[in-house]
Amino acid sequence: EVQLVESGGGLVQPGGSLRLSCVASRFTFSTYWMTWVRQAPGKGLEWVANIKEDGSEEYYVDSVKGRFTIARDNAKNSLYLQMSSLRAEDTAVYYCATGRYAFDIWGQGTMVTVSS
Amino acid sequence: SSELTQDPAVSVALGQTVRITCQGDSLSTYYASWYQQKPGQAPLLVIYGKNNRPSGIPDRFSGSTSGNTASLTIAGAQAEDEADYYCNSRGRSGNHLVFGGGTKLTVL
Numbered sequence: 001e002v003q004l005v006e007s008g009g010g011l012v013q014p015g016g017s018l019r020l021s022c023v024a025s026r027f028t029f030s031t032y033w034m035t036w037v038r039q040a041p042g043k044g045l046e047w048v049a050n051i052k053e054d055g056s057e058e059y060y061v062d063s064v065k066g067r068f069t070i071a072r073d074n075a076k077n078s079l080y081l082q083m084s085s086l087r088a089e090d091t092a093v094y095y096c097a098t099g100r101y102a103f104d105i106w107g108q109g110t111m112v113t114v115s116s
Numbered sequence: 117s118s119e120l121t122q123d124p125a126v127s128v129a130l131g132q133t134v135r136i137t138c139q140g141d142s143l144s145t146y147y148a149s150w151y152q153q154k155p156g157q158a159p160l161l162v163i164y165g166k167n168n169r170p171s172g173i174p175d176r177f178s179g180s181t182s183g184n185t186a187s188l189t190i191a192g193a194q195a196e197d198e199a200d201y202y203c204n205s206r207g208r209s210g211n212h213l214v215f216g217g218g219t220k221l222t223v224l
Contacts, residue, residue, distance in 0.1 A: 035213075045153075045159065045202050045218070047204070047212070047213040047214060059212060061212065095159070101146075101204075102161060102164035102165070103149070103161060104161050104170060106160070107158065
């Protein structure tokens, strides 16, 4: 079964940093655009960022631009989201998903809580 | 505010047909995709492109677009279809993606 597994979430103070990881299995990771989507508690889905198959293009929602960096390591079938200068409004479940415009395979999500 | 607008809640009687809509300027150019999300679960893609269903999605789910409004139609709604439904599409810039605010579907 194709799978994405996120990790790296947790409690972090405002202004702090966190690195999320997403490991893919049972599909050819290197042939997919990859995306991060987040969902604040009790709220809707929000697209965060995506990255091209070879890592040569990346795009971000305005609210995280300059603070978050998406990256991938195709040799390790892994996707990352480096988050810095975290704010309370970044509190959410973060999902990784395959695809650029439509998101087919999703992970189970990892919770990030920004609080003092 | 989201570039894609959805009704917050819709209800349907068991076995009846329901349409969930998503409105936005970008939909006159780009197709919407639709996701089903049940409590405590990750979203599930149900419709993408013009009207495509991923493997395993029942054929009672269909998609369409008219002008700047995309629609997800569930023909013969089942109890297990009760969930939140989100649309997404490309934003005004083309390279950015946006989601609608979501529609909570209740099957009566």
